[in-house]
Amino acid sequence: MLVGLGAVVSLTLGACAAPAPDGARSEFADWNDVIRAAQGQTVKLWMYGGDTQGNAYIDDVLAPAVAAEGVTLERVPVTDTSDALNRVLSELQAGRTDDGTVDLVWVNGDNFRTGKEAGAWLCDWTNLMPNLALTAPDDPLLLKDFGTPVDGCEAPWNKAQFTFVYNSDVIADPPTTLAGVLAWAEAHPGRFSYPAPPDFTGSVFTREVLYSVSGGYENVPATFDQDAYDQLTPKLFERLRDLAPSLWRAGSTYPANEQELNQLYADRQIDLTMTYGPATLTDLVASGTYPPGTKVLSLEEGTVGNASFLSIPANAASSAGAMVVANVALSAGQQLAKAHPATWGQFTVLDPNELTPDDRARFDALPSSPVVPSYDVLSRSANPELAAAWVPVLDEGWRTTVLAGR
Amino acid sequence: MTGLDLRRPGDPGSTLTLAHGRGRLLRVLSTTLVASWFLLPFAPLALWAFANQWSFPSTLPTEWGFDGLSSAIAQGALPALGTSLLLSLVVAALATPLGALAARALTFGTVPWPRTVSIALLAPIALPPFAAVLGLNVLLLRAHIPPEAGLVLVLVVMAVPYTTFTMRVAYAAHDIHYEEEARTLGASRWNILWRVHIPLVAPALSRAAFLAFLVGWSDYVVTVVVGGGEVVTLPLVTASMAAGIGNDSAVAILSLSAIVPPLALLALAGFAGRRPRTGAVQKTPNVGERP
Structure with a gap:
């Protein structure tokens, strides 16, 4: 109901700075706008910090890659994703609608739903990302997050x-x-x-x-x-x-x-x-x-099975930079590096059919883990x-x- | 000594010495027990810190090494240690003089309704920090106070009760006549403050500063809520590591490194606390001689 209403509002309003009940809308016309606005921005990625491999991937692989695009990525370790959401909700409650300290959150399920109901996420921005084309448009895991429609309020990142x-x-x-x-x-x-x-x-x-x-x-x-x-x-x-x-x-x-x-x-x-x-x-x-x-x-x-996502709070100060990070994280190169068992071993959200033959071959050539079978085997039925x-x-x-x- | 059967207390064989010896033994024994009561919990921590592998049935680590150390450093332990030190020192530097001022005013009766003021100063300890901080954070955000400044502000407010009450005890035993005498001898206010007043309360000041340092050093809730991710301290890194599996040795290293700075400060405070007592008293008489 709320979600349906949100879709209508988004059509009529386009850009909306204050957090409407359905979340704020991205105000960028196209990806070049985003790239331009992102230059020199510092993006604070709030994520669960208990996974040392995940932390190392962000610091050593993803951060240098986004630095090449003119964006600085800083990781904020939290014990629980709800810490990040609470911070955003406090800021919104205080009327801080455009200079929030959280730019990007690794999120899914309950935290995403709570944030979406409270209008805490920036929405309708994921289709600006060129790399979203690498995912299957009808992938059910990427359309609904534990039953909550994604509606462009979070960018796919991992499958589990x-x-x-x-x-x-x-x-x-x-x-x-x-x-x-x-x-x-x-x-x-x-x-x-x-x-x-x-x-x-x-x-x-x-x-x-x-x-x-x-x-x-x-x-x-x-x-x-x-x-x-x-x-x-x-x-x-x-x-x-x-x-x-x-x-x-x-x-x-x-x-x-x-x-x-x-x-x-x-x-x-x-x-x-x-x-x-x-x-x-x-x-x-x-x-x-x-x-x-x-x-x-x-x-x-x-x-x-489920997928996990990167979400931008409605009041993020560096929302353009955060979009650049989400787009780089979704690139074939980063998804490939992240999927390597020695790096992090997170399953890709990309659709093999959308990849170039070269990239597909690289995914196929990933060394298999001695412990975990490939996603195809794991997610069978x-x-x-x-x-x-x-x-x-x-x-x-x-x-x-x-x-x-x- | 000279044939007279004269015994002095403290001579060998005296009953007084005997009782003293027994008491001493008891004291040493109880001190050892209390010390081990405090130190024992650190034994597994020290073992874990250098255990690359330690599975359930083994009583000792099965493989020793420095994996925990390198993992802790890779997770940003060093910058977090620096941030924690800076934050705690700033909190101590602000809360200690504030507490001293409040305590002096309360002790020497220059404040109206001293009881109410005391209760107001004590209030931050009584409030559950989580509830207070969540509400306070909205206020700080609304006032557009930067997260770093807000964090220091809240921590100073939380530290002031400790510094105030430590200093009140010191001022209760403080003889203000030393200052009055220095003034009679013509010392300037500045001279009295630096050469009479502060040396006399220095031990208490260092104790108060140590407590204020601990408030900043051990805080998690305020840092995570008010700090807004700008300030990543050692407790934040430790807690986020402890939330994962297989990080025991890194968490042990982080916990142990969290103990070292307060211990060093405690030793320093103990050392500093001894010196001025004699120094101040000896210096006092010639204060007036200097212009």
Whole structure:
């Protein structure tokens, strides 16, 4: 509703300095305007700082590349993306609509939706970028971000796939379905766990189990429906309640987040873990944090995937510079460098069909990671994410039935 | 000594010495216990700092090295250390004289409603910083105060209660007659301040400055909210690293390097705190002789 309204407003208003409820609109006529305005600007990129490979990629690869375009890129490390969003919202609340300190944010999902509802993002600017033509115009992962229409309010950057990870030195014969994973966990008490929803990863896991007990994602309506909830979830919660005694510490406690869960895996306390960021796996194995036998578990029914984006706040002081950074980050050269397992290993958002034969050959020639299969393999039969409205209800249901019933 | 059975307290064998010895033993023992209580938590940190690999069942790191150090440096630990030092020194340099002025005025009764003023000065400690800072930040943004200045302003306000109360204790024991005498002897205000007043309160000043330094040094919330990304301090780098997996050794290095500057300052303050006590008193009599 709000989004539809926003589209109409954008047609009639064109440029709008104050943050309308639907977000500010880019005021540049074409890309040359952007390039001209960007010269000499310094762009502050606020991003999660806990990924050393990602930090090094920004500082050593992306920053020099955008410097060649006349833009200085500075990284601001935060513990959580919501820190950046809070900063933007405070600035907007204070009426600082054109000199904000946040120029670019690595964002997706909930933070994007919250910001979009609050009019915190600059919109309708991504199609100015020449490199957007390298992505597929109908790629569902790039059109909707966890069910929220993207509407040119963020530029695609990475793709990710929810991934189960196991230690092949311990599990010689890994399960091939999620039902098999749960059965394996029951056969090996104490060697599996999942973060407690509403943690992001724990919440995704619950939805994956919902797909599994419902006989596939096709049987779960994407938009929330109370009847479907009443009909489908008893099976889900019963399955998770039955599983609980077989979990780490007999399910008396759950890891609070993906980091705690993966720490258990790094400490060899569990043999099967999960992550929404498989890009980091190669490095974690190489550095010895994860067991050397670490492998990605491919499930027959697939897992959910998503994309992450670069978003410009509505009040960014260096919005033109930020667009240049987003465009460079989307170039074939940068996407290729970023996809290299030794650099960062983030999957590209580009469509192979839109690339030049040379670039396509370079992507094909990327060394494969010993741990993570290629995106094609990983995203085979990828499941769609449920609409955001499902998430809080499922999390609450988990808390009242599974957690309370232990 | 000369055949007389005269024992003095402190002579070997005296019951007083015996009690003293036992008390000493007890004191040494309790000091050791308290010290280890404080130092023990640093043992795993020190081990992690030089552990390239350390997995769960092993009691000691399985591979030693400097990966943590190089990773911490690659993540910008050095500039962050410099920013943290600068920020904390600026906060100390502003909050200490402010606290001293407030404490002197409160102690010598030159302020109306001293009780209300004291409570107002103490208020920033009582408020939960996160809630206060979020609201305050909108105010600072609205007033177009640059993030760096806003950050220093808020941190100084948070440090002033500590400096004020440290200085109040000092002024309560401060003998203002030294200053009056210097004035009688013809010393200028400037001379009294620099050669009588400040030397007398110097130990307290260094204690107050140390506390103010710690307020800036340890802050995370104000820096992240008000600093607006312009000021990347050591706590910010440490926290963002701690949010990731496999960064334990870098986080240990960052945490250890966060302990060193305050410890060095504490040693310096302890050293500086001893000297002026004798120096000031000896200098006082000849203040008036100088023009």
